[in-house]
Amino acid sequence: MHLVKPMAKYFSFSAAFLIISIVSYGQENSPFSRYGIGDIYPQQSIASRGMGGLSAAFTSPQAINTINPASYGSINLVTYDIGISIDSRTLLSAVPPENYKSVNFMPSYLQLGLPLSRKARLGLVFGLRPSTRINYSISEGKSINYDSLGYKDSLQNLYDGDGGMNQVYLGIGKTWRSKDSAKAFNSFSLGFNTGYEWGTKFISTKIGFPADSSFQNWYQSNSTDTTRYWGLFFSPGFQANITVAHHINPVSKLRDVLVLGLGASGTLQQNLDASRYITRQTITYSDAGEIVPIDSVLKGETIHGKINLPVSYTGGFMLTKYIVNGPFQYRKWGIGVDYSAAQWSKYRFYGAPDQVMNSWMIRAGAEFSPNPSTGKSIFSTGTYRVGYYTGKDYINADGNGYKVQAFTIGYSFNLRKFHSYDNQFTMINTALEFGKRGSNVNNITENFFKFSVGLSLSDIWFIKRKYD
Numbered sequence: 520m521h522l523v524k525p526m527a528k529y530f531s532f533s534a535a536f537l538i539i540s541i542v543s544y545g546q547e548n549s550p551f552s553r554y555g556i557g558d559i560y561p562q563q564s565i566a567s568r569g570m571g572g573l574s575a576a577f578t579s580p581q582a583i584n585t586i587n588p589a590s591y592g593s594i595n596l597v598t599y600d601i602g603i604s605i606d607s608r609t610l611l612s613a614v615p616p617e618n619y620k621s622v623n624f625m626p627s628y629l630q631l632g633l634p635l636s637r638k639a640r641l642g643l644v645f646g647l648r649p650s651t652r653i654n655y656s657i658s659e660g661k662s663i664n665y666d667s668l669g670y671k672d673s674l675q676n677l678y679d680g681d682g683g684m685n686q687v688y689l690g691i692g693k694t695w696r697s698k699d700s701a702k703a704f705n706s707f708s709l710g711f712n713t714g715y716e717w718g719t720k721f722i723s724t725k726i727g728f729p730a731d732s733s734f735q736n737w738y739q740s741n742s743t744d745t746t747r748y749w750g751l752f753f754s755p756g757f758q759a760n761i762t763v764a765h766h767i768n769p770v771s772k773l774r775d776v777l778v779l780g781l782g783a784s785g786t787l788q789q790n791l792d793a794s795r796y797i798t799r800q801t802i803t804y805s806d807a808g809e810i811v812p813i814d815s816v817l818k819g820e821t822i823h824g825k826i827n828l829p830v831s832y833t834g835g836f837m838l839t840k841y842i843v844n845g846p847f848q849y850r851k852w853g854i855g856v857d858y859s860a861a862q863w864s865k866y867r868f869y870g871a872p873d874q875v876m877n878s879w880m881i882r883a884g885a886e887f888s889p890n891p892s893t894g895k896s897i898f899s900t901g902t903y904r905v906g907y908y909t910g911k912d913y914i915n916a917d918g919n920g921y922k923v924q925a926f927t928i929g930y931s932f933n934l935r936k937f938h939s940y941d942n943q944f945t946m947i948n949t950a951l952e953f954g955k956r957g958s959n960v961n962n963i964t965e966n967f968f969k970f971s972v973g974l975s976l977s978d979i980w981f982i983k984r985k986y987d
Contacts, residue, residue, distance in 0.1 A: 592708045
């Protein structure tokens with residue numbers, strides 16, 4: 520039991536690191552995050568992201584798949600998993616022709632997987648992660664007419680937004696395997712995630728007058744809308760694996776098994792409680808640049824209401840080749856496709872719709888391990904991944920919809936290779952994404968590049984001592 524203390528120390532340190540990171544989004548400026556609940560942050564594991572985000576039928580002893588909690592039944596070792604991402608974006612405006620670049624550091628997740636019973640194939644996962652983010656600052660200059668003679672003046676609007684949603688979650692998965700040795704890979708799994716999510720949506724609009732304005736003596740205005748929300752969520756899932764072929768390899772004398780995996784998961788509709796506070800003020804600025812209120816046109820009481828988030832679901836398949844060497848088995852390669860969708864047309868913010876639409880995404884990917892069992896280098900024992908995804912984003916700012924597409928590559932390697940005598944391994948998972956949001960029908964588009972890295976530490980922690 521002495522190994523629990525180091526585990527607790529690492530988990531506490533990483534929890535503090537993740538919480539600090541959640542409130543430090545860097546220099547991101549995404550006008551898309553003004554709508555709905557903001558930009559939705561990827562929920563897939565780093566290993567899955569290298570395959571375009573494949574998750575519905577994906578299972579791995581070295582990566583926790585929270586998209587489908589039915590996969591938790593395959594957890595054999597206590598697995599501590601943390602992921603971070605570096606996100607580079609370029610916003611492009613056609614009219615007027617402008618661009619804006621930003622580079623942001625983002626946490627991905629902090630989670631711990633526990634095999635509650637290896638014999639019963641029952642696993643538990645709990646963790647913390649960001650779910651959405653809001654971060655933008657947009658300046659807009661306008662020319663206005665202020666009398667019947669057609670005299671014009673300048674007006675400056677500044678739109679700001681901040682916030683996002685976070686989740687703390689717990690999930691359980693159970694797997695039933697065939698007792699027929701010839702069909703040992705045949706299985707059926709059920710699982711669910713549940714947890715608590717909370718967040719803030721802060722938006723403000725400031726109206727001011729540039730230095731060349733004839734009305735510099737007019738007071739500037741500041742309108743703010745701050746909403747805090749919270750609630751529970753529930754996400755069930757299932758997976759099924761079917762052996763479609765198996766034979767003895769005449770060269771290696773090992774058994775090759777081809778397995779078809781099917782999976783589906785989803786999140787039920789959520790009705791989040793919310794409290795909203797709205798102000799309308801005239802302001803000026805201090806010498807230090809801070810806002811100084813002059814008069815409040817509106818400063819009401821807290822308004823309580825609901826934010827309704829829609830049903831979402833994911834389904835797909837994955838064909839995987841395993842190599843069986845006595846009691847050990849290894850994944851040689853896998854290929855699959857996922858489809859996901861969400862009914863964002865049913866989204867409501869205090870009963871009102873927003874500029875959002877039903878979203879969908881198709882993901883395809885593959886992974887390959889050259890020599891996972893007897894390779895001599897990290898390049899031969901590692902896992903290579905590639906993928907692609909395309910679909911429609913849920914944000915519909917200009918009424919034309921936004922197409923999203925990206926290519927992905929990934930690589931995973933053992934920083935510390937698994938040894939049977941200490942039951943430990945350390946896995947580094949990496950993923951790169953190159954993609955775009957929007958097309959030639961949109962005035963504003965976004966090119967993005969993401970680099971994600973995850974550290975997976977596994978061990979058998981709770982072993983009864985046989986000898987003192």
